[in-house]
Amino acid sequence: MFKPQRINELLEERRIKKVDFCEKVNISATTLNRTTEKGAEIGCIKLERIADFFQVPMDYFFERDYKQPDSTNTIEKGMDLSSGNTINGINGNGNAITMSYNDQQREIEHLKVLLKEKERMIQLLLHQQNIVLDNSELID
Incomplete structure (x- = not known):
């Protein structure tokens, strides 16, 4: 459940x-007041900007067991990652995230596919550029 009063507290x-x-x-001040005073729903993009501003995870604004992320790496703790346990990390915005081992593996595979596609595109562009350069040399 959303806890808009946490915005006021911060x-x-x-x-x-x-x-x-x-x-x-x-x-807008109207949006903030409707949210904090009347409990009106706020969009996820706006809530993300609020969380980023305060440097807290978005979960902070919901009724969940909120814990500061442990600075110790889960692997260093000796957790059995194959059991589906979660791993805490930090996303690009500096917010704490939790991902299961399986989700991490899927994300890694997805990134590998993207990297291969990027490399392929670079090779195509380089090849295309060489063809253009070769043709221009013939004209001169």
Whole structure:
């Protein structure tokens, strides 16, 4: 369940004015007030900007067991990764994420496919450029 009051708590803790906050995260004061005061739903993109601003995971704003990510790597703890246990990590926005081992493997395979496609495209472009250069040399 969404906990909009946590936004207000963070604003108060950090002594940030709502007007300044709204400007920095690019949301209207009306949207913020409807969300924090009346519990209106907020879009996921806006909530992500709010989470990024406060440097907290989006889960922080929901009724879940929120824990700060452990700085110790799961592998170093000796967890059996093949059992489907989760691994904590940090995404590109600096937010904590949790992925199962199987999800990580799928993500790795997907990235390998993308990398192969990128390499193929580079080779095609280089080949195409060489053909263009060769043809221009013949004209000169």
